[in-house]
Amino acid sequence: MNGTAAMEFRRGAGESVVALRGTLDARTLPPIWPGARAAVRENGASPLRVDAGGVTYCDGSGIAFLVDLLREGTRQGGRVTITNLAPRFAELLGQFDHAALDDEALTPRAPPLSLIEQLGRASLQLAADLRQQTDYLRRVLGCLSYQLTHPSAVRWKEVLGVAEQTGVNGLPVVTLIAFLMGVVLAYQAAVPMRQYGAEVLVANLIGLSMLRELAPLMTSIVLAGRTGAAFAAEIGTMRVNEEIDALTTMALDPLRFLVVPRLLATMFVTPLLTIFAGIVGLIGGGLVMLSFDIPLVTYFKQIMGVVSIGDFTGGLFKSTVFAFLVAAIGCLRGLETVGGPQAVGQAATRAVVSAIVMIVVFDGLFAVLFNLFGF
Numbered sequence: 001m002n003g004t005a006a007m008e009f010r011r012g013a014g015e016s017v018v019a020l021r022g023t024l025d026a027r028t029l030p031p032i033w034p035g036a037r038a039a040v041r042e043n044g045a046s047p048l049r050v051d052a053g054g055v056t057y058c059d060g061s062g063i064a065f066l067v068d069l070l071r072e073g074t075r076q077g078g079r080v081t082i083t084n085l086a087p088r089f090a091e092l093l094g095q096f097d098h099a100a101l102d103d104e105a106l107t108p109r110a111p112p113l114s115l116i117e118q119l120g121r122a123s124l125q126l127a128a129d130l131r132q133q134t135d136y137l138r139r140v141l142g143c144l145s146y147q148l149t150h151p152s153a154v155r156w157k158e159v160l161g162v163a164e165q166t167g168v169n170g171l172p173v174v175t176l177i178a179f180l181m182g183v184v185l186a187y188q189a190a191v192p193m194r195q196y197g198a199e200v201l202v203a204n205l206i207g208l209s210m211l212r213e214l215a216p217l218m219t220s221i222v223l224a225g226r227t228g229a230a231f232a233a234e235i236g237t238m239r240v241n242e243e244i245d246a247l248t249t250m251a252l253d254p255l256r257f258l259v260v261p262r263l264l265a266t267m268f269v270t271p272l273l274t275i276f277a278g279i280v281g282l283i284g285g286g287l288v289m290l291s292f293d294i295p296l297v298t299y300f301k302q303i304m305g306v307v308s309i310g311d312f313t314g315g316l317f318k319s320t321v322f323a324f325l326v327a328a329i330g331c332l333r334g335l336e337t338v339g340g341p342q343a344v345g346q347a348a349t350r351a352v353v354s355a356i357v358m359i360v361v362f363d364g365l366f367a368v369l370f371n372l373f374g375f
Helices: 029-043 060-076 087-093 115-149 156-168 171-194 199-240 243-249 254-290 296-306 309-335 341-372
Strands: 005-010 016-024 048-058 080-083
Touching (some): 005 029, 016 029, 029 048, 048 087, 060 080, 115 309, 156 199, 156 254, 171 199, 199 243, 199 296, 199 309, 199 341, 243 254, 254 309, 309 341
Parallel strands (some): 048 080
Antiparallel strands (some): 005 016
């Protein structure tokens, strides 16, 4: 309907008045709506009367406008009344209770889900996550195999930088944990074995445990806390800042450009850290055995006699697989980041938790497989 709308605010000693005239519809309301709300807000807790005697037409938008004025008056703690509104328009306005139209009431609430619906949605979400992660793993392995067969395509400067961050900077904490693990393991085993005069057999336990199990496991868990979280935070920040979208726009594959260098660096330095951790753990155990009158020569000869090359290479193989899991999961959580700084922190947390869980799961699988194949 053609027409115009006008609003006039008159402040009075006992009661202020907002006078409305003309047509109240979606076309005419935008110019006067902010002013009317400002008048109600300016009036504060004083009584206010909205004189709608000059309104000639009012549709749903006009009713929403009047309801909004009533709600604004309630927020200010005042009393707003609407007078002289034509009966046919007043009937429409009477269908709404402005007091019940608060912010919570306007927010639709989803009906509660049954247990079967919750299980169904959780199953669908799990299937979608597995499908997404399987596709990510397939693409990562494809990019990794391509760059391994085409060394000139590898960003070696980036690989060396990540290797320094992952390996050299992580060496002190790996050394400390491995040494203390060897010391604790030796003490815990030597005390009961001393009752039977078999302290020398503690070397067998330390050698097999450190080189085959504890060195790759501890090193990988340390890397999950340091490197996995760092990868997730770095790539997550790039995702939040839309830098990864910029790479895609420039026809650069984020997996080949960001993920593969981190995978190569981590898989290269983790076996080296594992070897170092194993040696340090054996030294820590040997120092403890000195207090039990077991010379270092005897201790290391006992280890050489019980530890085979299969035990050593098995530990290195596990550490390489664990390194792949840590780097791949950290980069995946970073690529999945959506939101702001809080999302980056959540991505780092998820990367650490997921990597540790997968390390433990694969360690159990390796234990079963090594036993089946006689390693």
